[in-house]
Amino acid sequence: MIVTEAADPIVDVLLAHADRHLTLKQAANGNVIIGGGWPAGLSIPFGYQRPLLESIEGNLWVAQHVLPALNQLHVLRYLGGD
Numbered sequence: 001m002i003v004t005e006a007a008d009p010i011v012d013v014l015l016a017h018a019d020r021h022l023t024l025k026q027a028a029n030g031n032v033i034i035g036g037g038w039p040a041g042l043s044i045p046f047g048y049q050r051p052l053l054e055s056i057e058g059n060l061w062v063a064q065h066v067l068p069a070l071n072q073l074h075v076l077r078y079l080g081g082d
Contacts, residue, residue, distance in 0.1 A: 001033060001034065001035045001078065001079050002033070002034040002035070002056065002059060002060065002063075002075055002077075002078045003031050003032070003033055003034075003075070003076050003077050003078070004031055004032040004034070004070065004073040004074065004075055004076060005030075005031065005073055005074045005075075005076055006029055006030030006031050007026075007030050007031075007032065007069075007072075007073055008030065009026065009030075010026055010032065010067065010069045010070070011024070011025065011026050011032075011067060012026070013025070015066065015067070016036075017036070017062065017066060020036070020062045020066075021036035021037045021038050021058070021059065021062065022034070022035075022036040022059070022062045022063055022066060023035045023036045024036075024063055024066075024067065031076070032070060032073060034059055034060070034063045034070075035059070036059060036062070038052075038055035038056075038058060038059050039052060039055055040052060040055065040080025041080065049079075049080040050080050051078045051079060051080035052080065055080070056078055060075070
């Protein structure tokens with residue numbers, strides 16, 4: 001999952017892409033939450049899930065092509081999990 005900085009309203013529904021790994025919605029505070037089932041990696045030696053750079057880049061690429069207004073937003077944080 002990826003969380004962007006807060007923005008003016010961009011999307012008022014939950015978006016999902018039929019052919020790509022993408023879900024996204026905008027929270028009430030304006031942050032855009034981007035997900036879609038991209039794989040995470042395992043942090044060794046701690047044993048917890050961590051985001052993979054390829055997944056972050058791929059998820060952002062799809063999201064920005066579906067909703068070009070995302071190109072103007074900064075990513076605040078991302079997390080990986082199962």
